[in-house]
Amino acid sequence: MTTLTERLKEAMDELELHKPVDLARYCGVSEGLVSQWFSGATSLGPKPLKAFARKSKFSLDWLTDGRLPKYRLDGASSEGPGATDEAIADRMRVEITVMDSLDFGETEMLEIYRKIKPEDQEALKDHAKRMIPVETAAHKSFRRNKP
Template identity: 55%
Template structure:
């Protein structure tokens, strides 16, 4: 079975790089991190994927083996993806420089890590985003999903009916950023705030009597992914 080490070795050969040190310089990371990639201790993050987007290889293939191998095949052959989050594909009727992010509903269970996706039947037109934006941020297209905001708890940042793109590959908590969360079996979009040594789900709505913050810990609060983009009819 092909491993990340195998794929990185092939990329290095194509770039005429022979040492881990040189790959670290190319990706602007430490040599120790490169060693962890080769040993299987950690996966590629946004910074190396951004660097690899300058090569002829498809970053999905580099990250997890998702075909096709080369970027030109994505454009010329219209490949989609086939893993758990197979909701992203090159736009069928548009430019190969655009990527479709399908709008989905999330089906969750309390305390269970992982999600099931249902493509929305109503207003199901996919979001189209520039491939250059995906590459620039080091996103893995197959890990991007789009969901609709429900309710007014995140106003004025997010309104009912807005659509957000979630990067399910990024579950690392960062104080003040917004995430999709499996909170006791319910899919919610909230801002994560660190206070008094704990993480809290916080709403942007100023009515704190209605939208008080909630503790985020353990199996009752499972991070689905980070919100990285929004689409709104409001200016």
């Protein structure tokens, strides 16, 4: 999974924006805010994110956290035409909270999962489910009969 900084640099290259000030103008935000995006001090908030996605060909999912598809397929916002800034902010808060609660191994597994094709994601989930220990009928019976 790419970082926000990597995705912003990639988007800037594709849009031929050469400096952070160019990105700030493009998104309609201050250069200081763009500096905070690059330093990791703050995330790409819902208003600039939505404006950036509307003006560019990039999907909200890719801009937010690197999920594919990278580009909007229909020219519309990937959140849908009626999406509100609050709905996008809520989604981002939930994702950030979930990501903060993961340990390194869980984060690594999520990154791998997001990089593979959808059919391979299903196969990976099926394989992982088979790895979960299953209680035997005798073990379940023993637990039920405990005093």
